[in-house]
Amino acid sequence: MDDRRRRFEVLVLPHLDAAYRFARWLSRSPSDADDVVQEAILRAYRGFDALRGADVKAWLLTIVRNCHLTAVKQQQRRGSVPLPEEHDAQDGPAMIATTADPESTSIRRDEERTLDRLMSALPEEHREILVLREIEEMDYREIAAVTNVPIGTVMSRLARARAALKARWLQEAEGEPHAVR
Amino acid sequence: MRCAESLRVQAHFDGELDALRAADIERHCEACAECRELLKDLAQVRTALRQDLTYATTPPALRARIMRALDQESGVQSPRLNAGRLMSWRSRPFWKGAFSGIGGTAIAASIAFFLLAPPLTNPLLDDLVNAHVRSLMPNHLIDVVSTDKHTVKPWFAGHTDVSPVVADFAQQGYRLIGGRADYFDQQRAAVVVYQHGSHVINVFSWAATNASLPKNTTRNGYHLAFWKTGNLAYCAVSDTG
Numbered sequence: 001m002d003d004r005r006r007r008f009e010v011l012v013l014p015h016l017d018a019a020y021r022f023a024r025w026l027s028r029s030p031s032d033a034d035d036v037v038q039e040a041i042l043r044a045y046r047g048f049d050a051l052r053g054a055d056v057k058a059w060l061l062t063i064v065r066n067c068h069l070t071a072v073k074q075q076q077r078r079g080s081v082p083l084p085e086e087h088d089a090q091d092g093p094a095m096i097a098t099t100a101d102p103e104s105t106s107i108r109r110d111e112e113r114t115l116d117r118l119m120s121a122l123p124e125e126h127r128e129i130l131v132l133r134e135i136e137e138m139d140y141r142e143i144a145a146v147t148n149v150p151i152g153t154v155m156s157r158l159a160r161a162r163a164a165l166k167a168r169w170l171q172e173a174e175g176e177p178h179a180v181r
Numbered sequence: 182m183r184c185a186e187s188l189r190v191q192a193h194f195d196g197e198l199d200a201l202r203a204a205d206i207e208r209h210c211e212a213c214a215e216c217r218e219l220l221k222d223l224a225q226v227r228t229a230l231r232q233d234l235t236y237a238t239t240p241p242a243l244r245a246r247i248m249r250a251l252d253q254e255s256g257v258q259s260p261r262l263n264a265g266r267l268m269s270w271r272s273r274p275f276w277k278g279a280f281s282g283i284g285g286t287a288i289a290a291s292i293a294f295f296l297l298a299p300p301l302t303n304p305l306l307d308d309l310v311n312a313h314v315r316s317l318m319p320n321h322l323i324d325v326v327s328t329d330k331h332t333v334k335p336w337f338a339g340h341t342d343v344s345p346v347v348a349d350f351a352q353q354g355y356r357l358i359g360g361r362a363d364y365f366d367q368q369r370a371a372v373v374v375y376q377h378g379s380h381v382i383n384v385f386s387w388a389a390t391n392a393s394l395p396k397n398t399t400r401n402g403y404h405l406a407f408w409k410t411g412n413l414a415y416c417a418v419s420d421t422g
Contacts, residue, residue: 005255006328006376010358013379014317016247020239034243041247045254111233119234133195134230140197155188162191162226169229 008048015057016041018136019064025131026068026124036071040064058142061132065146118168126161133158183215190216194223248378303395308365310400313383313418316361316372322381323359323374333360333373341371343413345386350375355382382419389414 020037027033040063051059119127125147132138132146143158144151184190186209192198193206210216239247316322325336330347337344340362349357354377361372363385370387394407394414406417 002255003328005251006356006358008251009376009379010322016244016379017238020243021237024237034240034246037239037243038247038250042250042254045251111229112235115229115233116235119230130230134227135234135236140192140195155192158195159188159191162223165230166222166226169226 004048008045011051011056012041012044012048012060015060018057019060021135022061022064022128022131023068025119025127026065027071032071036064036067039071040067043067055142055145057136058138058145061136061146062148065128114172118165118172121168122161122164125157126164129154129158129161130165184213184219186213186216187219190219191223194220244379305365306395306398306400306405309385309405309416309418310403312363312365312370312372312385313403314401316363316374316383317381322361324361326359328357328359330357333357336360337362337371341369343368343371343386343388345371345373345384345413345415346410347373354378377419380419382417385416385418386413388412 016037019040020033023033023036023040024030027036040060043066044060044063047063119130122130128147129143132143138146140151140154140158144154147154149157186206189198189202189206190210193203198206210220324340325333327333327336328351330349334344334347337347337360347357347360351357355375356377357373358376359374361374361383363370363372365385365387368387370385373384373386375382375384389409389412394409394416395405397404397406399405403418403420408415
């Protein structure tokens with residue numbers, strides 16, 4: 001194993017899980033996410049030498065996002081436009097499979113499912129900014145770098161995304177608790 | 182109608198404001214009910230997302246696939262085992278390497294310690310796991326970066342209270358990547374850091390007291406293996422992926 005590969009494993013691979021989570025929230029299906037992550041890691045490896053003390057996680061997630069956008073473009077060119085929303089909502093629980101915590105109560109799992117579903121129903125730009133801020137805990141500057149927009153846009157988009165999730169959540173709470181899919 | 186300060190309130194919530202502007206916004210919130218409400222909403226959404234959103238980790242099969250793709254990319258011939266492999270911990274080549282490297286006395290000593298080991302609930306276990314987790318945070322892993330044991334070992338002389346065995350198990354797939362000084366059990370412990378795939382293994386060593394070592398165990402998902410050589414106690418900590 002050469003030094004370059006070793007440095008890559010030490011610096012970049014610790015962020016593999018973050019890359020995977022991000023791809024899962026961007027992609028329409030788990031297998032799409034797998035392909036996106038793999039492609040992103042390879043691209044990162046090829047472009048590794050260009051990384052100069054930058055924020056590695058933001059750098060990797062930027063690549064993940066670009067790979068996702070490329071994959072979506074390719075799918076559209078092939079004419080297979082992915083189905084929206086419901087698909088994701090059903091995939092949500094599958095994400096738990098590898099991390100299932102036997103201790104978690106069924107209530108907790110219900111809440112996970114609900115929130116996964118609410119998130120899935122948000123527009124992509126809302127989903128991605130919420131994941132970057134709340135799950136990956138990135139600051140505005142990093143989010144701006146990953147999503148390729150000015151910081152001002154990050155702030156307003158983040159505000160809209162939070163408000164949108166909160167609104168859907170309230171709707172859910174008031175709406176038919178038994179009829180939820 | 183949104184308060185004109187709402188974005189700055191959000192920025193304050195996200196820790197983006199300096200102390201001066203943060204104080205400004207806090208004063209504003211005292212006077213503005215709408216912004217106080219906003220802060221409550223922001224906190225609620227954050228708590229919900231952090232607690233109840235599925236927190237996925239890379240499936241082992243995907244991790245393995247990626248490692249193979251990387252091997253191909255970097256021209257490594259022999260396909261590696263899945264980085265998240267689930268071999269039983271003690272049958273791992275590393276331990277064979279560790280034991281053969283350190284010698285028969287170590288095996289005898291370890292067996293003796295496994296037999297004499299006291300029951301669980303040992304603060305030492307917590308210290309070790311905490312130190313391991315801390316080491317995985319950015320910029321905490323390695324003080325001396327080197328794959329050369331002749332560089333790592335002398336470094337410890339000036340930085341820790343002990344001079345541990347620094348072996349090289351590259352053949353077995355466990356590469357030496359450096360060393361670190363850590364403080365626990367009231368002394369400056371030496372930590373030798375190895376890497377296997379994307380997994381980090383911290384081998385702690387410290388001057389053993391008369392108290393016997395804990396049994397090999399698993400704690401918070403991290404595996405701890407103990408052994409003793411001479412008057413040095415060792416503990417290897419890692420995850421299985």
